[in-house]
Amino acid sequence: MSKRVLDINELHTHFFTDKGEIPAVDGVSLNVSEGEIVGVVGESGSGKSVTSLSVMQLIPNPPGKIVSGEIMFKGRDLVQTSLKQMKKIRGNEIAMIFQEPMTSLNPLFTIGNQLIEAIRIHNKMGKGEARQKAVELLEQVGIPRANDIVDEYPHQLSGGMRQRVMIAMAMSCRPDLLIADEPTTALDVTIQAQILDLMRQLNRDLNMAILLITHDLGVIAEICDRVVVMYAGQVVEEGTTREILKDPQQPYTKGLIRSLPDMKAKNQKLYSIPGTVPKPKVDMVGCRFAPRCEYAFDRCFAESPPLYHIGDNRTSRCFLNERDQREVASHDETVIKG
Amino acid sequence: MLIPVLFGMTLITFSIVHLIPGNPAQVILGETATQEAINNLEENMGLNKPYFVQYGIYIQDLLQGDLGTSLRSKTDIAQExxxxxxxxxxxxxxxxxxxxxxxxxxxxxxxxxxxxxxxxxxxxxxxxxxxxxxxxxxxxxxxxxxxxxxxxxxxxxxxxxxxxxxxxxxxxxxxxxxxxxxxxxxxxxxxxxxxxxxxxxxxxxxxxxxxxxxxxxxxxxxxxxxxxxxxxxxxxxxxxxxxxxxxxxxxxxxxxxxxxxxxxxxxxxxxxxxxxxxxxxxxxxxxxxxxxxxxxxxxxxxxxxxxxxxxxxxxxxxxxxxx
The missing domain is CATH 1.10.3720.10 (MetI-like)
Known part of the structure; x- marks a missing residue:
């Protein structure tokens, strides 16, 4: 197996609000290896964005705070890293792109200005040279007339183009890891496919690992090697994309896959999981999915299921998988990969 | 925008000033002035003309950079x-x-x-x-x-x-x-x-x-x-x-x-x-x-x-x- 780039262990990120403590990320462990594309999927409020922002140490504090856990990146624990060191990592070794290309670029500075800034924060480079690099980056992400676009403002570009600019900016320092937080959600389907193609191409050409946050299983199926399913701040299932899509184990994952529209099944009502994601609370009893689960039985409401290890890099958080387990990873311990 | 706003301003200042009670001729000549003297002065200064005529004269002068003459100091306002x-x-x-x-x-x-x-x-x-x-x-x-x-x-x-x-x-x-x-x-x-x-x-x-x-x-x-x-x-x-x-x-x-x-x-x-x-x-x-x-x-x-x-x-x- 190739080298791990990112290894998150038992991460707890909590928000301290007037209404009490909210464990938005509650013991999440996941990892990304070199050159791998890992998808994190889940509904809104499942903690997937908070997980990604925790990696960048961009959780707004207050109210958010990483309470415990470690985020190992190339042998360093980012949770313990100082802000000064973190600035050197952000944008340089780990880059991030966001959901809203429309609002993610500063409207008052030209594309070139913002790209050149990204380049020059981490590289000693003259303005002219950086500008040349900016044009090259724009060409690399497939922007036509890159030489002109450099001097244009974000509002003069379409959403897809802006997302390409964001990717170009993220690529500027050839990071080891790209975190893409719902990069295609705000785009229409054809543009979505182009952006995904571009990301896969960059992943292959530069051997760059990608952590892709999405709520869209279609996107996962398109480019991810591995999938981590999150629900209410926890990882509920993990496996290769093929395994997850063909043979989901955890009832929530099953529900997600059943909710996908099927071209063959015409005139059928689209399946949806009843209910909504519960607001994570401290000291929740029982399985978090139990109230919405069609397989739930008494034990599910009394105890929290641990993450059962049911194969190579394959886990599921459901009592039904107890008999399939190879090794049990308790709730508090790091998951041991077998 | 600049010109209509300024034009409106002249209209407003002109009106407000003329709505203030009190007679400038009376003020210049003092409490004891005769009615005849006041009438003469009003005639000289054009104060007895209808308001729109007074306003017309005012705008005409204004466009030539003439802000008028101070009643008190008798000097050209534009300079003063x-x-x-x-x-x-x-x-x-x-x-x-x-x-x-x-x-x-x-x-x-x-x-x-x-x-x-x-x-x-x-x-x-x-x-x-x-x-x-x-x-x-x-x-x-x-x-x-x-x-x-x-x-x-x-x-x-x-x-x-x-x-x-x-x-x-x-x-x-x-x-x-x-x-x-x-x-x-x-x-x-x-x-x-x-x-x-x-x-x-x-x-x-x-x-x-x-x-x-x-x-x-x-x-x-x-x-x-x-x-x-x-x-x-x-x-x-x-x-x-x-x-x-x-x-x-x-x-x-x-x-x-x-x-x-x-x-x-x-x-x-x-x-x-x-x-x-x-x-x-x-x-x-x-x-x-x-x-x-x-x-x-x-x-x-x-x-x-x-x-x-x-x-x-x-x-x-x-x-x-x-x-």
Whole structure:
């Protein structure tokens, strides 16, 4: 197996609000290896964005705070890293792109200005040279007339183009890891496919690992090697994309896959999981999915299921998988990969 | 926009002045004047003509740069008014420099270090600043810095025993043009107290506006993008956030500058500053119609000009704004 780039262990990120403590990320462990594309999927409020922002140490504090856990990146624990060191990592070794290309670029500075800034924060480079690099980056992400676009403002570009600019900016320092937080959600389907193609191409050409946050299983199926399913701040299932899509184990994952529209099944009502994601609370009893689960039985409401290890890099958080387990990873311990 | 606004202004000033009760001819001639003498004077000055004819004459003269003749001093207003305007513009300029520099920086740092001790203290000062009567602040300044400490002069624009040879009537500029640095410093010293008194309210308003605007901007997605690039706090705050936050602040700066131009009477009176506010105020007590009209019109003119500059600055700052 190739080298791990990112290894998150038992991460707890909590928000301290007037209404009490909210464990938005509650013991999440996941990892990304070199050159791998890992998808994190889940509904809104499942903690997937908070997980990604925790990696960048961009959780707004207050109210958010990483309470415990470690985020190992190339042998360093980012949770313990100082802000000064973190600035050197952000944008340089780990880059991030966001959901809203429309609002993610500063409207008052030209594309070139913002790209050149990204380049020059981490590289000693003259303005002219950086500008040349900016044009090259724009060409690399497939922007036509890159030489002109450099001097244009974000509002003069379409959403897809802006997302390409964001990717170009993220690529500027050839990071080891790209975190893409719902990069295609705000785009229409054809543009979505182009952006995904571009990301896969960059992943292959530069051997760059990608952590892709999405709520869209279609996107996962398109480019991810591995999938981590999150629900209410926890990882509920993990496996290769093929395994997850063909043979989901955890009832929530099953529900997600059943909710996908099927071209063959015409005139059928689209399946949806009843209910909504519960607001994570401290000291929740029982399985978090139990109230919405069609397989739930008494034990599910009394105890929290641990993450059962049911194969190579394959886990599921459901009592039904107890008999399939190879090794049990308790709730508090790091998951041991077998 | 400039021309209709100014045209409207002439109409308003003309009407208001004529609606004020009291007869200028009577005032000029005094209480004991005969009715015949008053009628003669009204005839000479055209005061017995219908209002629209009077207005027509007024506009005609105005377009030729003729602001009329002061009833009191019998001199040409266009010439007489300039030193007063220059005095007010100079004071406003320095007051706004103080207000903008202190106000924006206090607002920026308050937003940056939200809920810190600096934030609380700065916002308390801003609250006190907007609430404090100018005349009281002015008197306190004079008492502390002039009377007790003797650091700064309390009144006037310059040392009256050693006056400056006026060129532009902007005394700082005049002194510098004559390479007379000691006089320039004297003039600047005279400017400090009235500038602070006049600039305190705008400073407080600007500080509060900047803070709230910055807080809004700091939450936006593009600020997160800059953070994710690994930029330092200074670049984030002073480059990316400030440029986005400055537009509403600029509006306030423009409006406040206009307010200072017209509303500096209190400050000018306390500090013995020979500005346009006092010029018009004196004219009102003498029912000197042409001076009142011209004074208000000139203030309105600068108000419009300043707001035009602000509008042009918008387009310079925000490429999405086009006129």
């Amino acid at each position: 008014i300039w030193p007063y305007i220059a005095a007010t513009l100079e004071l406003t300029f320095f007051a706004m420099i103080f207000a903008v520099f202190v106000g924006t920086n206090a607002g920026i740092i308050s937003a940056w270090k939200q809920n810190s001790l600096f934030d609380y203290v700065a916002m308390l000062i801003a609250l006190v600043g907007v609430s404090m009567p100018i005349f009281w602040l002015g008197l306190m300044e004079q008492w502390v810095f002039s009377q007790e400490l003797g650091w700064l002069p309390a009144t006037g624009r310059e040392n009256s025993r050693d006056p400056i040879e006026p060129i532009t009537y902007f005394y700082v500029l005049d002194a510098l043009l004559q390479l007379d640095f000691s006089r320039a410093i004297t003039v600047l010293k005279h400017l400090i107290l009235p500038s602070i008194a006049l600039g305190t309210i705008p400073m407080a308003i600007i500080a509060r506006m900047t803070r709230s605007s910055m807080l809004e901007v700091m939450k936006s997605d593009y600020i997160r993008t800059v953070e994710a690039k690994g930029a330092g706090q200074f670049i984030i705050v002073y480059k990316h956030a400030l440029k986005n936050a400055v537009i509403p602040v600029l509006t306030v700066i423009g409006l406040q500058t206009g307010v200072l131009l017209g509303g500096a009477i209190l400050t000018e009176t306390i500090f013995g500053w020979p500005g346009i506010g006092r010029y018009v105020f004196d004219a009102i007590s003498f029912r000197d119609y042409p001076v009142i009209q011209s004074g208000i019109l000139v203030v309105a003119f600068f108000f419009v000009i300043i707001n035009l500059i602000v509008d042009l600055l918008y387009t310079y700052i925000d490429p999405r704004i086009k006129y």
